Amino acid sequence: MANHKQAKKRILRNEKHRISNKSRMSKIRTSVKKALLITSGEAKGDAKASLAAANSQLAKGVKHGIVSKARLARVMSKLSKQTAARKGGANAKNTKTPASSAA
Numbered sequence: 778m779a780n781h782k783q784a785k786k787r788i789l790r791n792e793k794h795r796i797s798n799k800s801r802m803s804k805i806r807t808s809v810k811k812a813l814l815i816t817s818g819e820a821k822g823d824a825k826a827s828l829a830a831a832n833s834q835l836a837k838g839v840k841h842g843i844v845s846k847a848r849l850a851r852v853m854s855k856l857s858k859q860t861a862a863r864k865g866g867a868n869a870k871n872t873k874t875p876a877s878s879a880a
Contacts, residue, residue: 798843805844808834809852816859824860831856 779785812831814820832853838844 798841801838801841801843805834805838809856812856813859816856816863818863824863828856828860 779788808827808831811820811822812824812827815822815827816824835844835849835852839846839849
């Protein structure tokens with residue numbers, strides 16, 4: 778246990794932040810998971826709205842320093858590709874099986 782007054786305050790502040798960060802990460806994971814399920818076709822819902830919700834939660838995580846910018850970019854890229862593939866958009870690429878291996 779801390780002996781100095783400031784160290785005791787720091788312990789209390791760290792605990793508050795830990796609880797807050799845990800809650801934020803839970804919200805982020807939930808929104809990303811919902812978006813993945815909807816874009817993969819396993820769940821019903823609006824893919825565009827779920828993508829926007831996931832992006833919003835991830836951006837808030839970046840703002841609060843819980844999620845790195847690289848993770849934001851990686852997850853949003855993955856979700857965007859899945860959404861485009863589901864809609865059959867122009868930039869929908871099948872990244873799992875390359876066309877050259879079919880020949």
